[in-house]
Amino acid sequence: MCNIAEIYNSSIGKKQIVAVTGLMLVLFVIGHLAGNLFIYGGPDVYNAYAKKLAGLRPGLYVVEFGLLAVFLTHIHVTSLLVLENIRARGERYAVYHPVGNRSFATRLMAISGTIVLAFVIWHLLDFTFIEHTGPRSILGDGKSYGLYGVVFNAFADPLHSVLYVIAMLAVGMHLSHGVQSFMQTFGFDHPYYTPLIQKFSNIFACLVTIAYSSMPVYVLLKA
């Protein structure tokens, strides 16, 4: 019978853990995007959504704790796989130097993943762990607009917005290759459906990147 320790100790098991936690994070990214699109409804609509979400506490703490555990597991197990790869490559390098699409894609995943990690830490400090009715929520008319004001003020700063869009590109790149890795890990390989799913994952990642990036761009144009 299969147990967690067995999965964790094998390479394929680790890849499966990364794939499943990655899928959970994709679901969060979709849900989070849907919620944040309420920004287009204006301050009342956006703040009402944030209030409704906050009203789900203390149950929401459990979900957030679960999300954190999934995120940390994804990073930890990915790091173990990277170390395994480096060690294996060190042994192989004595014989030959493998260069190809796969190692390029893996390197892109490492770079985009690191940018996403840095972004999430910055993002939490930016929007979550700050006072939602404090000075950063006050707009041009001197009134506090709650969380809407915090997000609006952040994106009204061009540098802030440009950094967000760069982070969203990294999120998109990580997503598109992540979906393809997921299929590979679970051995899904079909002459017709595999290229189709690859195309779908690229389109999906582009849509997520465009939809997230549209928010800083919209605020910049409105400010």
Ligand code: HEM
């Ligand atoms: C334009 C893009 C985005 C906007 C406007 C946005 C907005 C927000 C806001 C306002 C919060 C604080 C919610 C609260 O404290 O009530 C938040 C939290 C969070 N965001 Fe984002 N976000 C964006 C993109 C992203 C992306 C791409 C990710 C993941 C890669 C992400 C991950 C998170 C996480 C993990 C939290 C904390 C959990 C939570 O409070 O639900 N965000 N975001």
